Every structure is written in structure tokens, then in C-alpha cells.
Amino acid sequence: MVKLCISTRIKNRRIELDMTVEELAAKINKNKATIYRYENGDIGKMPYDVLEPLSKALNVSVGYLLGSTDIKPLSKNEEKLLNNYNRLNNLGQKEAIKRVSELTEIDKYTTTYITMAAHNDDASEEQIELMKKDFEEMDKW
Structure with a gap:
């Protein structure tokens, strides 16, 4: 670090x-x-x-x-979100949590990371070419 x-x-x-x-x-x-x-x-x-x-x-x-701590401070958007959250009463805070949780279940609002591993220890040339094509196609996923 x-x-x-x-x-x-x-x-x-x-x-x-x-x-x-x-x-x-x-x-x-x-x-x-x-x-x-x-x-x-x-x-x-x-x-x-x-x-x-x-x-x-x-x-x-x-x-x-x-430098005595490496805790990353909040970004401007995180600060805005937290400030708006803190302006809400208890009922509003519960509703905000519910709505943000709902947003995380919608693909277009979340970041998805795909882990892909390929080992070519015993792969044939044909299999290696297929793996290369798969990696090239990842940008379109």
C-alpha cells in the first residue's frame, strides 16, 4: 500500500x-x-x-x-446521498433504504463484474482460439 x-x-x-x-x-x-x-x-x-x-x-x-488513517472520505455524490438521507425522518429513512435496495436488483442500475478464467494447459489450438474469441466478445456483454 x-x-x-x-x-x-x-x-x-x-x-x-x-x-x-x-x-x-x-x-x-x-x-x-x-x-x-x-x-x-x-x-x-x-x-x-x-x-x-x-x-x-x-x-x-x-x-x-x-496519513494516520487510510479511510477514504466520502465522494461528493455519497455526501449528497447521506445529507439527503439525514434530512428524512425515521419513516422516510426506511423508505429510502427500501428504494435503494430495490434499485440494486435492477440490472441497468448496478455494476456487474464477471469473473472468467481460462487455462490452456491441456487445451487444443481450437479451444485456445475459442477462448480468445470469448475474451474479445466480453466488451459486448
């Missing part, structure tokens, strides 16, 4: 949130040049009084920025 440095985590998270450098700078009351310095690793030891507002603006923990 590759450990990401704080500068990479800041930049990656900002991009995941579709946030510009200017927007992040405004959220933490810094200028955009400072944000670029954070993202390029030009600032060696970042003070906690910067880490705290930065983590809040990026919706991650200070621990995540510092």
Missing part, C-alpha cells in the same frame, strides 16, 4: 470534491498561492491551526490528512 503525503492528500481530496484552489483558499481564509504551496509540499510542517480548518473544508479528518 502506498502512503500518500499530506500535500498529495490535500490536492487529491480537493479535486475529488471538484473544488478549485481559489474555493479552498476562500474556505480557510488563505490565498491561492498558499494552497499551491500546501499541495506542492513546499510547507514542511503545517501547523495544527491550519490543519483543522483545512480538514473541515475538505471534509476529512486531520488524521486522514496526516
